[in-house]
Amino acid sequence: xxxxxxxxxxxxxxxxxxxxxxxxxxxxxxxxxxxxxxxxxxxxxxxxxxxxxxxxxxxxxxxxxxxxxxxxxxxxxxxxxxxxxxxxxxxxxxxxxxxxxxxxxxxxxxxxxxxxxxxxxxxxxxxxxxxxxxxxxxxxxxxxxxxxxxxxxxxxxxxxxxxxxxxxxx
Numbered sequence: 001x002x003x004x005x006x007x008x009x010x011x012x013x014x015x016x017x018x019x020x021x022x023x024x025x026x027x028x029x030x031x032x033x034x035x036x037x038x039x040x041x042x043x044x045x046x047x048x049x050x051x052x053x054x055x056x057x058x059x060x061x062x063x064x065x066x067x068x069x070x071x072x073x074x075x076x077x078x079x080x081x082x083x084x085x086x087x088x089x090x091x092x093x094x095x096x097x098x099x100x101x102x103x104x105x106x107x108x109x110x111x112x113x114x115x116x117x118x119x120x121x122x123x124x125x126x127x128x129x130x131x132x133x134x135x136x137x138x139x140x141x142x143x144x145x146x147x148x149x150x151x152x153x154x155x156x157x158x159x160x161x162x163x164x165x166x167x168x169x170x
Contacts, residue, residue, distance in 0.1 A: 003065050005102055007109045010059045013049045019068040020061075021045035027092045033127035033151050033159070034090050058117075060109050062093070062102045069097040072106040074113055086114045088124035091132065103135055111139075111168065120168050127151050128160040141166045 010016055024045040028036045036044075053059050056078050062070035070093040077085045088110055093102045114122055126132045128146060137143075141164035150161035 005069070005100070005105055006063045007060055007105055008063065009113075010053070010061050013053055013059070016061065016068060017046055017049050020049045020071065023068055023071060023092055023094055024048065026095055030095045031153070032092065033130060033153070033161075034092065037152070038154050057089075058110075058113055060106055060113075062106055064097070069094040070102045070106055072103075072110050074110045076114075076117055076119065084119060085121040085123060086110075086117065086119040088122060103132070104139070107135070107139055111166070115168055122166045122168060123163065124165075125161045125163045128162050133162060136164050139166070 013020055021042050022045075024034075024036070025040050025042055027034065028040040029038050031038075036048075052073070056076045058074040058076070060072050060074070061068045070091075072091045073089040075087040075089050077083060077087070088107070091103055091106060093106075111122065122141075123144075124136065124141070126136065127150075144163040144165050146160045146162050148160045149158040151159050153159060
């Protein structure tokens with residue numbers, strides 16, 4: 001039996017960049033559509049993480065036995081007409097820890113933080129057909145629409161992306 005998953009906010013990637021980079025490389029190698037294509041070099045992943053956290057981005061990590069097994073980003077809109085909304089980005093779970101509810105826990109944590117930040121709308125997008133579509137639907141996200149030919153896969157095939165939203169007003 002595995003120890004419980006702990007979700008924590010990372011205020012900096014310092015001290016975590018190796019684990020975060022390994023996580024990113026692993027999910028990209030497994031086919032995740034999160035803005036990168038395989039093969040993703042560890043140096044490219046590190047360069048990404050070095051610039052990922054800023055005042056508008058809240059990063060959460062899921063840990064088991066103090067080891068990062070997942071992460072999620074909550075991007076807070078800073079546009080004058082968008083201070084009520086946030087975007088979910090780069091939900092990742094280590095391939096060895098999938099189907100254990102980690103993604104769901106990360107999503108719930110991001111939603112709670114969005115509420116604390118006064119956000120009443122969350123948006124996100126994901127590749128059509130990915131397992132994440134089922135997760136988002138099960139959490140009450142509504143499909144807003146699709147854009148065909150939006151994301152390229154490693155074999156140069158173009159895939160549609162699905163946009164989702166969730167209103168956080170009770």
